[in-house]
Amino acid sequence: MLLKLEHVKKEYDSFKLDCSLEVKKGQVTGLVGSNGAGKSTTFKSILGLIFPDEGNIELLGKDISAITASDKEEIGVVLTEANVCEYLTAKDLIPIMKAMYKDFSTEDYMDKCKAYGIPLKKIIKDFSTGMKAKLKVILAMSHNAKLLILDEPTAGLDVIMRNELLDMLRDYMENEERGILISSHISTDLEGLCDDIYMIANGKIIMHEETDVLLSEYGVLKLTKEQYETVDKAYILSSKEEKFGYLCLTNQKDFYMENYPEIAIEKGNIDDFIILMEKGVRK
Amino acid sequence: MKGLLIKDLKIVASQKRFFFIAILFSVIFAWTGEDVTFASTYLVLIISMLTLTTISHDDFNGGMLFILTLPTTRKIYTKEKYIFAFLNLMLGALCSILVCVIIGTIKGSSIPWAAIISSTAGITLAMGFMLAVTIPLEFKFGVEKGRIAMITAVAIIFLVGAGGYKLLTDVFHVDLKSTVAELISKLPSNGQLVEIIIGSLMFVLLLAMLFVSYLISNKIMKKKEF
Numbered sequence: 001m002l003l004k005l006e007h008v009k010k011e012y013d014s015f016k017l018d019c020s021l022e023v024k025k026g027q028v029t030g031l032v033g034s035n036g037a038g039k040s041t042t043f044k045s046i047l048g049l050i051f052p053d054e055g056n057i058e059l060l061g062k063d064i065s066a067i068t069a070s071d072k073e074e075i076g077v078v079l080t081e082a083n084v085c086e087y088l089t090a091k092d093l094i095p096i097m098k099a100m101y102k103d104f105s106t107e108d109y110m111d112k113c114k115a116y117g118i119p120l121k122k123i124i125k126d127f128s129t130g131m132k133a134k135l136k137v138i139l140a141m142s143h144n145a146k147l148l149i150l151d152e153p154t155a156g157l158d159v160i161m162r163n164e165l166l167d168m169l170r171d172y173m174e175n176e177e178r179g180i181l182i183s184s185h186i187s188t189d190l191e192g193l194c195d196d197i198y199m200i201a202n203g204k205i206i207m208h209e210e211t212d213v214l215l216s217e218y219g220v221l222k223l224t225k226e227q228y229e230t231v232d233k234a235y236i237l238s239s240k241e242e243k244f245g246y247l248c249l250t251n252q253k254d255f256y257m258e259n260y261p262e263i264a265i266e267k268g269n270i271d272d273f274i275i276l277m278e279k280g281v282r283k
Numbered sequence: 284m285k286g287l288l289i290k291d292l293k294i295v296a297s298q299k300r301f302f303f304i305a306i307l308f309s310v311i312f313a314w315t316g317e318d319v320t321f322a323s324t325y326l327v328l329i330i331s332m333l334t335l336t337t338i339s340h341d342d343f344n345g346g347m348l349f350i351l352t353l354p355t356t357r358k359i360y361t362k363e364k365y366i367f368a369f370l371n372l373m374l375g376a377l378c379s380i381l382v383c384v385i386i387g388t389i390k391g392s393s394i395p396w397a398a399i400i401s402s403t404a405g406i407t408l409a410m411g412f413m414l415a416v417t418i419p420l421e422f423k424f425g426v427e428k429g430r431i432a433m434i435t436a437v438a439i440i441f442l443v444g445a446g447g448y449k450l451l452t453d454v455f456h457v458d459l460k461s462t463v464a465e466l467i468s469k470l471p472s473n474g475q476l477v478e479i480i481i482g483s484l485m486f487v488l489l490l491a492m493l494f495v496s497y498l499i500s501n502k503i504m505k506k507k508e509f
Contacts, residue, residue, distance in 0.1 A: 047352055049509040072354040082348030085290060087340055092293045099286035100354050123297075 001025070001061065002147045002179040008045050008055035017041045017052075017203040023147065026176040028169070030194035030211070031183040032274060038203040039183040043079060043151045046181075060147065073101050076140030080152040083132065086125040090118050090135060101143035109142045116164065129156035137165055141172055148172070150182040154189050162186070166193055187270035191215065197270065201278045207237075209251075219253030220268040220276065221246075227263060231256075233283075240280035249276040287355060287363040291337045298336065305329040309379070313386040320395075320402035322386075323379035327403060330375030331410040334368040335417060342426045348509055357504040361422075365497045368414050372489070376407045397478075404485050411489040413437075415496035422503045 003023040010017040017038045023029045033039055044050045046057055048064055057064040060074055084093065090113055097104045113120055116134045124132065133156045140148055148169075154162045166189060169180060184190050190197060190211070197214060199207040209218070223231060224245040233239075235252035249268075250256060256263055266272075295302070305326065313322035341347055350360065380403055387394040416436050421429030451457040 044509070049348060049351060051508060069354045069356050069359060072352070075352075077352035079345070079348055079352065081345040082352060083343075083345045084349055085294065085340055085346050086344055087297050088290075088293050092297075096286050096290045096293065099289050 001058070003046065003060075003149075003181060004056075004058040005042070005046070006056040006058075008042070008052045008057055010041055010045060010050065010052045015041075015203055017045075019045075019055075019200065019203070019205055021181075021198050021205060021208070023179045023181045025179055026173075027195040028173060028180040028182060028193055030190035030197040031181065031200060032185070032187055032190060032197060032270060033183075033200035034274065034278060035185070037200045039200060040080065040151060041203070042200070043149060043181075043183070046149060047075075047077060047079075073103070073143065074146040076143065076145035076148045078136045078140050078148075078150045078153045080155055082136075084124055084135060084139065087123060089121050089123055091120040093139065097139065097142060103144040104142055105144075109138065112138045112142070112168075130158065130161050133157050134161065134165065137168065141168065146178055148178070148180040148182070150180065152183055152185065154184055154186060162189060169193060187274065191270055199274060199277055201274075206277050206282065207273070213251075214270065214273070215267075217253055218249065218251050218268065218273060219256070220266045220272050221248040221250055221256055222264040222266065223248060227260075231260060231263070236283060238276045238280035238282045240276055247276060247280070249273055249280065284355075284359055284363050284366075286353065287350070287360060288367065290350075291363070291367050294337050294340050295333050298333075306378070306382070309382050310386060313382055314390070320383075320398050323383050323399055323403045324406040326379040326382060327372070327375035327406045327410055330378060331368070331371050331407075331414060333371050334364065334414055335421070337367065338364065338418070338421050339426045342421075351509060357507070358501060361497065361500050361504050364418060364500070365493055368411075368418065369490075369493060372407050372411055372414075375410070376403050379403050379406075400478075400482075404482060408485050408489055411492055415492040416440075419496055419500040419503055422500050422507065 001022060002025055003021075005019055005021050008017065008019045015036070015038070019038065019042050021029070021031070021042075031039055031042065041050065045052045046059065046064070048067065059067055060071060062071065094106055094109065097109070098106065110120070112118075113135075116138065118127075118131055118135050118138065124135065127135065133153065137150070137153050140150065140153075150169075154165055157165060169182075170193065172178065173180065182190065182194065194211050196208065196210045198205050221231075221236070222245070228239070228246040228248075232255075233248075235250045235255055236248045237251055239246050239248040249272075253265060253267075257265055309322040309326045309329075312325060316322065341350060351357065380399055383399045384394055413433075417429065417433040420432040420436065423429065424432050448459065451459060
């Protein structure tokens with residue numbers, strides 16, 4: 001196990017986090033949720049940037065309070081709010097990273113900067129949003145980390161850059177000892193990358209499922225009011241009232257296809273599932 | 284620690300134009316001015332401020348979040364800042380003495396060693412005190428609010444000092460000036476020895492101030508949430 005959170009709680013004035021999740025070796029785990037759902041608070045708790053009120057965090061097999069500076073060499077991090085010292089250049093970062101990480105590869109870093117169009121001698125402050133985002137990911141992957149913790153790494157990237165970055169992450173996962181925890185508000189990014197996905201809303205994990213199951217067995221039922229009254233609700237996770245009747249999220253799409261052929265059923269995507277789980281009435 | 288020091292040196296290097304202008308001005312002051320000690324105080328002041336520049340850069344646009352995700356800890360970060368501050372103070376003192384001595388030698392005038400060293404030591408101690416107050420305040424309140432807090436703290440210290448002096452002289456009728464003069468007269472008559480004693484005391488005082496400040500900063504950083 002690379003990462004385990006057990007009821008990590010943190011309370012602010014108008015927000016309460018209560019999060020449990022796991023990241024296993026060889027797996028890419030996604031965390032999805034709308035803005036303010038608790039993704040960044042979860043990431044900051046894992047990285048010791050804020051202190052949870054309750055709960056346990058186990059990072060690389062150790063309690064988070066026992067994590068040393070050298071343990072952190074095994075972790076590569078991208079945080080939305082965190083930025084590389086912006087008055088330096090990408091080249092200036094080489095001796096810093098070399099002094100920080102035993103496994104930092106200058107050659108690999110330079111190659112990646114070249115491949116992804118990162119200028120080495122330009123001040124980072126003058127980079128475009130996309131270039132800054134790519135540099136952060138390149139740095140996180142430059143030192144052979146076992147665990148990548150990536151909070152919205154694709155934010156600010158266009159579709160081509162996003163795909164390039166996702167390819168980089170897939171290549172990174174060729175080593176089975178590694179794992180990734182990634183969040184994104186662009187759920188299609190996660191559909192093609194993650195092995196399992198946690199959904200978070202109002203600080204709570206409201207769903208955890210393997211991506212394959214999510215995409216093959218989950219679906220959205222479009223029911224009239226009459227259909228909604230009569231249908232078997234055993235496999236309905238959440239329902240939301242609409243003008244025409246009800247939208248319902250099910251984790252047994254096939255059951256309704258077989259037993260209620262008259263019902264309109266859509267395959268749906270993770271965005272639809274998030275909306276239904278967040279805005280609908282959950283079982 | 285090494286990585287953080289390199290980062291700070293890189294930040295300083297990125298300000299090389301500013302650094303060059305500062306040295307140029309101090310050379311001009313030392314060359315044109317009758318009082319070379321002004322050049323020495325100016326250089327120490329500029330170089331010691333570099334520590335605060337690096338804190339501002341670290342704080343800029345989520346930089347601290349990035350730094351703390353690197354293989355370092357809050358304690359190492361704090362320790363590095365104080366080592367960097369101490370090195371800057373020493374570098375500033377060394378540069379100021381060098382500029383004054385080199386310019387004095389070129390001009391062919393006699394070098395006022397006592398004035399150069401005493402003014403350098405005085406400003407180094409004063410800047411050390413300023414850093415010892417400012418660093419924990421900037422850690423606690425952030426760079427912007429930290430500077431305001433620093434000005435307030437210095438004002439309070441001044442008021443307490445001035446108030447204390449007034450209280451001692453006016454209320455308790457202690458003649459401070461003659462007491463200090465008496466203390467100085469009791470020191471050994473060997474001038475060089477006195478200078479060594481005072482110099483050593485100032486150095487110890489500088490280290491003590493920075494150490495106490497480090498302990499406070501460490502406590503602040505330990506509890507700080509980012």
